[in-house]
Amino acid sequence: MVSAIKNTPDGYKPPSCVKARTLLSDECVKDVEKELRLKTHDTHKESQSYQIGDFYGVKKRVAISKFLLGATNSIGPSNALHVVTDNTTNCKTVGWEIEKVGTGLGWRYAFFGEAILMLPFAILGFVMKPLQMKGMSNAKIIPWFLNEEFSKKDYSYVSYTLNQLSRFGQDMKALLSEKVYVVNVLGYIVYNFVFGVYSYWGLKVGYNIYQVDNIDLLFGGIVIVGGTVGTIGGSLILDRINSTIPNAFKLLSIAVFFGAIFCFSAFCFSNIYVFLVLILIGEILVDASQGPVNLVCLNSVKPSLRPLAMAISTVSIHIFGDVPSSPLVGILQDKVDNWRTSILILTSILFLAAGIWFIGIFLHSVYRYEEDSEQPDMSHLLESEVANGDITSALL
CATH class of the missing domain: 1.20.1250.20 (MFS general substrate transporter like domains)
Known part of the structure; x- marks a missing residue:
């Protein structure tokens, strides 16, 4: 762009802001209309996405809104995936005009319904007791803070994270x-x-x-x-x-x-x-x-x-x-x-x-449904110096 500006003829005057947003935008409207006509003519009700630029003037925005509604109806409202407009205040009118027609919830029904159906499961996840599954050990897990290493002042979160990554x-x-x-x-x-x-x-x-x-x-x-x-x-x-x-x-x-x-x-x-x-x-x-x-x-x-x-x-x-x-x-x-x-x-x-x-089918397999969980290996948590009596008291 900088190179193009340098090569412009002497005395060239760029278009004003008003001209760029009115006369030049009319050309953009014509291009969009042409592309949409070709798209809706060649496509048999397939899902489409439309992208519309920023246009100036209330009348133009209303006209664009009507044209979008016509193009959407030609392929069926359920097949129009989305309409994208530039993120400016001028394009809000386009959205307002379209929203006047599409007053129903549409796909929102599906998402609201799914959220309502899943809500009880989310609540149960917080309130119900953990299941005692077959094969899982009922032994108490020794808390990590019983490890003497965790009580050392120089122990850091980084060391704990590395320890967990090693176990993983x-x-x-x-x-x-x-x-x-x-x-x-x-x-x-x-x-x-x-x-x-x-x-x-x-x-x-x-x-x-x-x-x-x-x-x-x-x-x-x-x-x-x-x-x-x-x-x-x-x-x-x-x-x-x-x-x-x-x-x-x-x-x-x-x-x-x-x-x-x-x-x-x-x-x-x-x-x-x-x-x-x-x-x-x-x-x-x-x-x-x-x-x-x-x-x-x-x-x-x-x-x-x-x-x-x-x-x-x-x-x-x-x-x-x-x-x-x-x-x-x-x-x-x-x-x-x-x-x-x-x-x-x-x-x-x-x-x-x-x-x-x-x-x-031909691989050697062991069905482990009836297999009890092995006693958890807590050697990575307890130092050898921890007395046996201390561990016993910790489990009580």
Whole structure:
């Protein structure tokens, strides 16, 4: 910009502020109108985002508001993701005009409802007593402040943090040495890689392939029904066939393999009704994995590592699964420019998840549900100089 200013002809006078915000902004309005017309003409009710610049004058702002409402109605209000305006006071009128039409709560109903439903669980988390879970030790834990090292004046928070990190590193080493657990989580990551894309790009894929107006309601119903039936059904089947780790891996590999076949086949058909039937069956089958995969996570490790095992599983399936999958599939779609091809390539990855879980059947596993938790190792907290009588009195 500085270079451009230096190269301006002698005697050049830049436009005034009023001209820049009136006459020149009219050109911006025309450009926006042209782009919006092209977008709404070429797109069949797909979700859109509009970005509007800063315009001067009440009449212009009202006109822009009306034009935005018309463009939004042309694709359906539920498909307009958001309208972005410059953060200036002049653009407030645009928002006010649009708000006069959109007086309903819309998506706020969903968020308010979810918050109300979750409120009792949040309260129970504070007031209910800790559960005495199977395999967990009932022994009292020696408080950290009994350690003489903590009573030393030169002990710092940094030293305590390093001590905790060292313990975390030891627990992670022990956790990753459990081959059954690692294979289970790897399969879960690949599984979540696929369904992260389904949840992110699903509606766009549905609109693009099947051209159905209420595809969001159809997909939502399939997720609710398939997820509920599949999760409960998979857990009941595992209990019926004896809930061991090898049986859990068998159920995981078989259910996901056949679920992948139905999901893959669903996207091969152009008929919306055939698609809905096949994708529902596939959703039920793949969601049958939820019970078995968590059973393996909990019972393939020592009781003291169960909380860490579940935490690492949850973090891993998101960091390595659904977080990178959506942008990667977006890049793939930019290359192939065909949503059916992109989604078929993605769905085929479910066969890889089934294969990974199939390997788990042949791994040596120990079912540790009945295993009692070992006495906590508190040697890292107590100095050897602490007398035995002092420890006894501390536990009382």
